[in-house]
Amino acid sequence: MCGRTGLSLNKEQVICACSYQPIPGYGHCKPEWMHEHNDGKEYKPSYNIAPTDVTPVLVSASKFKTAAPTSRIVKPMMWGIIPPWHKGDYRNHNLSTNNCRLEGIQGSKLYGPILQDGGRCVIVVEGFYEWQTTDKSSKNKQPYYIYSPQDENIKEDDSATWNNSYDDENGWKGIKLLHMAGLYHVWQNEEVIIYSYSVITMDSNNTLNWLHHRMPAILDNAHQIDAWLNITDVDSHMALGYLKPVKILSWHPVSTLVNNSRTKSAECNKRITLAQKNKSTQKTLTGWFVKPEKRKLDDSPGGESKRKMTEN
Numbered sequence: 001m002c003g004r005t006g007l008s009l010n011k012e013q014v015i016c017a018c019s020y021q022p023i024p025g026y027g028h029c030k031p032e033w034m035h036e037h038n039d040g041k042e043y044k045p046s047y048n049i050a051p052t053d054v055t056p057v058l059v060s061a062s063k064f065k066t067a068a069p070t071s072r073i074v075k076p077m078m079w080g081i082i083p084p085w086h087k088g089d090y091r092n093h094n095l096s097t098n099n100c101r102l103e104g105i106q107g108s109k110l111y112g113p114i115l116q117d118g119g120r121c122v123i124v125v126e127g128f129y130e131w132q133t134t135d136k137s138s139k140n141k142q143p144y145y146i147y148s149p150q151d152e153n154i155k156e157d158d159s160a161t162w163n164n165s166y167d168d169e170n171g172w173k174g175i176k177l178l179h180m181a182g183l184y185h186v187w188q189n190e191e192v193i194i195y196s197y198s199v200i201t202m203d204s205n206n207t208l209n210w211l212h213h214r215m216p217a218i219l220d221n222a223h224q225i226d227a228w229l230n231i232t233d234v235d236s237h238m239a240l241g242y243l244k245p246v247k248i249l250s251w252h253p254v255s256t257l258v259n260n261s262r263t264k265s266a267e268c269n270k271r272i273t274l275a276q277k278n279k280s281t282q283k284t285l286t287g288w289f290v291k292p293e294k295r296k297l298d299d300s301p302g303g304e305s306k307r308k309m310t311e312n
Helices: 010-017 111-116 222-231 234-239 275-301 303-309
Strands: 004-008 045-049 054-060 072-079 100-103 122-123 125-131 143-147 165-167 172-175 178-188 193-203 214-218 250-253
Touching: 004 054, 004 122, 054 178, 054 222, 111 178, 111 234, 122 193, 122 222, 125 178, 178 214, 222 234
Parallel strands: 072 193, 100 193
Antiparallel strands: 004 045, 004 125, 054 072, 054 122, 122 178, 125 143, 143 250, 165 172, 178 193, 193 214
16 A cells, blocks of 8 residues: 655756666666646645645656657656546546556556556655554554665655765766656546556565555666566566565654645654654553552542652
8 A cells, every 4th residue: 555655856856866777887868857737736845745646757758749869758647547437527536546456457447458558657756654554452553654775874854864966977866766666547628638647556575564464566676667667668467577576675653744644844754763652652641540549648538648658
């Protein structure tokens, strides 16, 4: 499952971070940014991206008219595919399309035709949030922020440490993004054209099954990304074979501020220490039990002497 993501890079930084090598071993190329459509909605950097928000998505340039010599483009899209058969207001299709299950894609009435038509895409994020559902003893689900392992001294929750930079020879240096496999569709009526996407999910492996039974399909190397985006030479069946549960990820617990989709600030992905949180909670609970007992002793006959004996 994937219900929230984070991406705080601006437009130019996203393009640089999505740079690639058309020919391995040679210089890097930046994809073109195409921003039209989507009912006037634009990408806004956010530490708490929710469904219906617009985010940058990597797609093959083969279906787009572009003047730039690139095989990829970055296209801002709305999170949550609008079904092709939907009529009326695009915001009211009443289907949960934020995620699509890998196991049922090919036979799906919605996702099967999109996959066969080459609607493969890559959603670029700094990280995603997941709420722990495996701890049945906890009434409140603890949120975690999951992201790619970073180079030494780079802290995912502190952008001042990222040292972002780019040049054509070395490519992007700085924060490492996650690349999630997805499907996208172009929906339109007489008034608007909307590009929208769904994140592909799969069963969790040993990396994340302690947290949740589902995880996004993450492309963790350049070869996988190339194959998923190469809709000309890699057919859909072969492309699905590249989707494997990623084995190496990093994570840390975060506050429940992220529960509110309207909270977009950097506080959403800040690391918290659960031990401190639990210790604070225990101290509060202890106070509730101790104080009434003292009051009971004080209010009873001879309570003052009993209290002194207890204190001694």
